[in-house]
Amino acid sequence: MGEFELIRQYFQPLADKARQGQLILGPGDDCAIQRVPAGRDLVFSVDTLVEGVHFPPNYSPEYLGWRSLAVAVSDLAAMGADPVCFTLALSLPSAEPEWLAGYSRGLAQASDAFGIALAGGDTTRGPLTITLQVHGTVPQGLALQRSGARAGDLVCVTGPLGDAGAALDYLGCAMPTDEQQAVLYRYHYPEPRLQLGSALIGKASAAIDISDGLLADLQHILDASGVGAELDADKIPLSDALVALKGDEALSLALSAGDDYQLCLTIADDKLAGLDSSVRHQLTVIGHIQTKLGLRVANAETLGFRQGFDHFGRSD
């Protein structure tokens, strides 16, 4: 237990900030206590990251601290929620001070940036595994969900896609180029689209965060909503760095690589037009929802697919 008491000391600064706002009681009792304001719903999500599966072996603990919380908070952004607090269940093979200092530093940076406080946790000995549960709140009954897309809605994304996927090729580079650094930064420091998600409450008809790739995640919206979609590959936003690094392969990464943590959302055109311009300018329309099931991508010849490519090979 001495070793794990030591571990907890690294997270003490995060816990010390805990008792604030909705978090009535932070770490140290049998439970933490959150007071959800009247008129708001609690939304929450749990994510597990396993070394060698969700991040590379020997990945920088400081990047991992940021990344692990950002990835979890991105689910709050997809619901349009404001972050409140999180729990951390950490399995560690041993208490290495250097790793713990780096991880807790990255986690604290993310905690500050997203305005989310550590509410509690559990530490056990085992292979490196990180489970984070994040809590947020939304106005009652208004959380963005996957199931609200309707035929005629526009499909939008909140920023360039594919950078984080491309970064996987450069994680081991000792001296990355400027372009490589640009995409690596997207991988190491994903920024959940919290303000955008919140601004889309009552406007967007459906939303999801892009963790597994645009096509796979949009398909979740289509499945939940019982609709189809057609995208225009020419409209998918690609960063200059990605195009410079990957050329013709850039589009494929943007469609299928995950880890970018932009939002994909659907919205009626009049709702889009009515958005505050500061919000609207952060959205790129990439397609539209159709009654016909399936997901089609026009202008995707560079992928080697014929036009009308259907992601899941459905003929209906």
Added chain:
Amino acid sequence: MGEFELIRQYFQPLADKARQGQLILGPGDDCAIQRVPAGRDLVFSVDTLVEGVHFPPNYSPEYLGWRSLAVAVSDLAAMGADPVCFTLALSLPSAEPEWLAGYSRGLAQASDAFGIALAGGDTTRGPLTITLQVHGTVPQGLALQRSGARAGDLVCVTGPLGDAGAALDYLGCAMPTDEQQAVLYRYHYPEPRLQLGSALIGKASAAIDISDGLLADLQHILDASGVGAELDADKIPLSDALVALKGDEALSLALSAGDDYQLCLTIADDKLAGLDSSVRHQLTVIGHIQTKLGLRVANAETLGFRQGFDHFGRSD
């Protein structure tokens, strides 16, 4: 992903029951949604169980299903909370149908027994590790905490202690005796003291669930409350089975072995007298809170300690 889709099917029956009461949205979206009733606080706790650390290797998956949820829900009982929902983050080396069927069956039994619905989860490949987060609610501002014990309060427990600790000796028995079966049942099927915890809201001054052993867990109350205590070893409730199996060793197990998941609580004597008799009769007074710091146990000579034994060797 096919394998993990398969895994999720085993938990589908739990998820199907999910959308009820406070749980507005269950598994399947980026987040689940809980609507906490006006006038109540959300309480929540996360617990990780690792094979070989928190349960024996090759432990019955059905027992584990019950046990893993019971252990987590016990933290809600300690706060006096009513269970609402839980998340399950499961790391598995592979998808073995027999294991998954057993685990999900035990989990469903516990879920029904405690009235707590599956709200969401995550499944990853890795060494067998189970992280459960449980949610409950309590009347606003009235959650039982560790910090409220005051000099003069009585120390109580909610049932016999030491059985689960004794059971560890018999886990491998092919033909356990009746007494061995009795203590094994306590280990396999702990019952969180939910109704008692709830009945003690506004009555008990502090509470904790006994997961690490009476002395260790009571010490958490003493530390949080800035007080000491003296227990009377003769008053510690011991089951007939435990005494028959362990003789003089029974008291030591009752004081120091964990896994029983009874509650330890402190309460002023007039509050105890004012409890409904059905509640009062389930409590055993085992000592009292003192201003003097430290934890003393009278009548513990059979332990080989001198009278006035101090658990943490403090002289203050």
